[in-house]
Amino acid sequence: MKRLLIVVDYQNDFVDGALGFEGAELLDERIAKKIDEYRDAADHIAFTYDTHHKDYLETLEGVNLPIPHCIEGTDGHELYGQVATKLHDSDDVFLKPTFGSTALFERLMKRQAVAERIGAAPFESIELVGLVSNMCVLSNAVIARTACPNVPIIVDAACTAAPDPIMNEKAFDIMEGLQIRVINRDQATQVEEADEAEESGEVEEAEADDLAPEVEESEAEEPASEVETSELAE
Secondary structure, eight states, rough: OOOOEEEOOOOOHHTTTTOOTTTGGGGHHHHHHHHHHHHHTOOOEEEEEEEEEEEGGGGGTTTTOOOOOOBTSSGGGOOOOHHHHTTTTSSEEESSSSSSHHHHHHHHHHHHHHHTTTSSOOOOOOOEEEEIIIIIIIHHHHHHHHTTTOOOOOEEEEEEEEESSSHHHHHHHHHHHTTOESSSSSHHHHHHHHHHHHHHHHHHHHHHHHTOOOOOHHHHHHHOOOHHHHHOOO
């Protein structure tokens, strides 16, 4: 029985484009490696693309307009980095205008119906990776759980992320509450802690400069250093 890997919206606009965020690029190598593992095992691989058209903002007149992103035909709509090179013609591709993919749901439901007729499961497991954890990954994990209720649904915490670390952790909590297995959650936490430690080190270094002994009068007249006047990047 084959497994299914679903790569959710790992697109340029969600990594370093319109809605990109720091740390999203770190998932590239991990997701690419996982795709290779599934490919080598002859398992199924599917990709979802958040997909909008150039005129989609006009249809939302009168509501809170989102930042334009993932416009079909633009670079922001394309897959990011190494992951982009892993897409094969044989892979299923689902273009979706919102968080969850109805086309993915229908495909999984058909597989489930066929499997039930022959007394088998449609997949050994369904695993999801990609962006972002608390929105599209969560939505499509729920879709997979609904369509294939007896198939183990897995989300790799080391292969997903969100701009807000707190929302990222809450998303994992919600998924676990829905009997979705979240793996490598400790690895994801370690990455976040390493980033925080690095930022903390930079702050401490800057503070140490501020506490340095007074310099000679001639040096004290020099302009403030860049460390003292610049803000830490988010």
